[in-house]
Amino acid sequence: MKKVKYYMVLLTAAVFAMSSVSSQRLILPGDFPDPSIIKIGDTYWASATTSNWMPAYPILKSADMVHWTTEGYIFNKLPDWADYYFWAPEITYENGKVYVYYAAHKKGGNLCLGIATADKPEGPYKDLGPMMCEAAGSIDAFPMRDENGKLYLIWKEDGNSVKQPTPIWAMEMKEDRTGLIGEKHELFRNKVAWEENLVEGVSMMKHGGYFYAFYAAAGCCGVGCNYIVGIARSKNLLGPWEKDPANPVLKNNEQWICPGHGTPIEKDGRYYFLHHAYDKKTNAFTGRQGLLSEFRFTPDGWVKFVNVPEPIAKTAPIIDEFTDRSLSVNWQWSVFQKDIKYKVKKGQLQLNAANVSAGAFLGQKIYTGDFTATANLVKKGSKSAAGIAAIGDDKNTLSLLYVKDSVQLVKLKDDTTTVLASMPVKPKQQVSFKMQSSGGRYYTFSFATDGGAFTTINSKPIDGLFLPPWDRAVRAGLVSKGSGKAKFESFQMMSE
Structure with missing residues (x-):
């Protein structure tokens, strides 16, 4: 690191x-x-x-x-x-x-x-x-x-x-x-x-x-x-x-x-x-x-x-384009994900998927309640979902995920999954994700395909009151769920 x-x-x-x-x-x-x-x-x-x-x-x-x-x-x-x-x-x-x-x-x-x-x-x-x-x-x-x-x-x-x-x-x-x-x-x-x-x-x-x-x-x-x-x-x-x-x-x-x-x-x-x-x-x-x-x-x-x-x-922006040989010390993962596998190579982060409710995830501390986080996904497996997330713990997340032929807004609360919204996209797209936070509690998500304009998937912000565990805070991060691998080429977080 x-x-x-x-x-x-x-x-x-x-x-x-x-x-x-x-x-x-x-x-x-x-x-x-x-x-x-x-x-x-x-x-x-x-x-x-x-x-x-x-x-x-x-x-x-x-x-x-x-x-x-x-x-x-x-x-x-x-x-x-x-x-x-x-x-x-x-x-x-x-x-x-x-x-x-x-x-x-x-x-x-x-x-x-x-x-x-x-x-x-x-x-x-x-x-x-x-x-x-x-x-x-x-x-x-x-x-x-x-x-x-x-x-x-x-x-x-x-x-x-x-x-x-x-x-x-x-x-x-x-x-x-x-x-x-x-x-x-x-x-x-x-x-x-x-x-x-x-x-x-x-x-x-x-x-x-x-x-x-x-x-x-x-x-x-x-x-x-x-x-x-x-x-x-x-x-x-x-x-x-x-x-x-x-x-x-x-x-x-x-x-x-x-x-x-x-x-x-x-x-x-x-x-x-x-x-x-x-x-x-x-x-x-x-x-x-x-x-x-x-x-x-x-x-x-x-x-x-x-x-x-x-x-x-005001904190400076976090910009990670994965150009180093190892993962930045900003990133952390769950203590319960003992077999998490990732690799940083040629300007990409490869995150192996996990077939659990929250998927495999890497998170970073948030420094202010009002921030925008973005991530670019360049490739994922046909049997996986990958994207950006607000992470509480292994049983509580809000994720925007690119699945096979759709982008889905997924709420995981107390280990129960609910798809809040879904929009169709073509398979094998490069997808950019955006997550906007107000007060660290309310979240709006949007996405873009192949470098196009962003489309908001939830017009009303999602209340993330359920996210932070009693002794921890919310993290912003990347998710790879199912089987296979996801490759990201950048992650950014900007305080507002």
């Missing part, structure tokens, strides 16, 4: 400057939940949740914490022990080694904490396997040394999944990171009304004699989210911990909602929290995006966020 930079068209010259004005800026547009950040030498590195998209966990690089390059992924194939829900990678560095702590669903079990390591942040990474697997599930790992230098792992027991409280645990970890030792110690749990049924996503830093825990509470995801951030502190890692009387300290504002789950970091004597939040207008459709929020330590030893939301920069 080739590297991709996230270029921005700036709305004003000062939008992304690290100015003296306290600000809250979007630095990772698109679906980047649970972001983690670390500085190694003069370079910043970050990662984020991919859930059920592969490859898992992007490796992001920046010289200034604002402009990022995707270098690759932690896992290009699944670890042997895990099958889905790749959540909350925490990227860390110590003594010349990079360690990524993460959560994933264990085959035949529940959510567990795993760890992967590399000699450099670009990888390659070696998986060390699971370290903690509680019956209710274990997620959101964060390593921390106590006041005496002893290494601990901090995590959340996923009690809310079984209608139980959610304790935050600490347990000593071996220096080689191959396992946990001793007894686990509870630091705190959800006991305050605003935290509702959970606390999670704990990350820590030391400052002025205190350990500070940044944590999230309430509901993380979807259109009904109410996520929010609190602070707790302690003189000793194992406690006693006290929660800030001013909690919650990071809330909704006029631009961003449901903020939470991130990592604090210092830069040039100032303090920032890289976390996710939903765009208030597009919510779950564009996903939980990566924000950098500034905070300060108050005279009484607490944390105060001091943010003025900045204008959102």
Whole structure:
């Protein structure tokens, strides 16, 4: 896969400057939940949740914490022990080694904490396997040394999944990171009304004699989210911990909602929290995006966020004409499509068809709710259908597909297929597809054959409310369904 930079068209010259004005800026547009950040030498590195998209966990690089390059992924194939829900990678560095702590669903079990390591942040990474697997599930790992230098792992027991409280645990970890030792110690749990049924996503830093825990509470995801951030502190890692009387300290504002789950970091004597939040207008459709929020330590030893939301920069067009030897890192596929086959050759993407409801699909993050995506199909098999799609997951898509002698608008909802519209076309045509989105929710599709004018197939936009899974966002992408192969010569996505 080739590297991709996230270029921005700036709305004003000062939008992304690290100015003296306290600000809250979007630095990772698109679906980047649970972001983690670390500085190694003069370079910043970050990662984020991919859930059920592969490859898992992007490796992001920046010289200034604002402009990022995707270098690759932690896992290009699944670890042997895990099958889905790749959540909350925490990227860390110590003594010349990079360690990524993460959560994933264990085959035949529940959510567990795993760890992967590399000699450099670009990888390659070696998986060390699971370290903690509680019956209710274990997620959101964060390593921390106590006041005496002893290494601990901090995590959340996923009690809310079984209608139980959610304790935050600490347990000593071996220096080689191959396992946990001793007894686990509870630091705190959800006991305050605003935290509702959970606390999670704990990350820590030391400052002025205190350990500070940044944590999230309430509901993380979807259109009904109410996520929010609190602070707790302690003189000793194992406690006693006290929660800030001013909690919650990071809330909704006029631009961003449901903020939470991130990592604090210092830069040039100032303090920032890289976390996710939903765009208030597009919510779950564009996903939980990566924000950098500034905070300060108050005279009484607490944390105060001091943010003025900045204008959102317009993203540059994505143009892929498949001229490289490998697939761009922008593309991802379902973690459940283990046998997906594709090839990039001579300016074409060849995507082998899959005889499943959604077909074989490759998707890209959408960065704004209003966008137009186009794709050119040059060839497909006689027993296949191929085209463009808005993708939620393996059971929920909206696709415009070229079948044998027609173009069909197909809705897949809860794994049930409905053909919403169909228009006849001649066999063996070259077909161009266009998908227009409003707010990431409403979709209009059109097509053209052999370079002709576009014809709209649905006069009334289709409501895609059903598309985004509870923990993910909509992707725009390409589909190859049935048997045989489809060959595409371009894909473009333009924000409006």
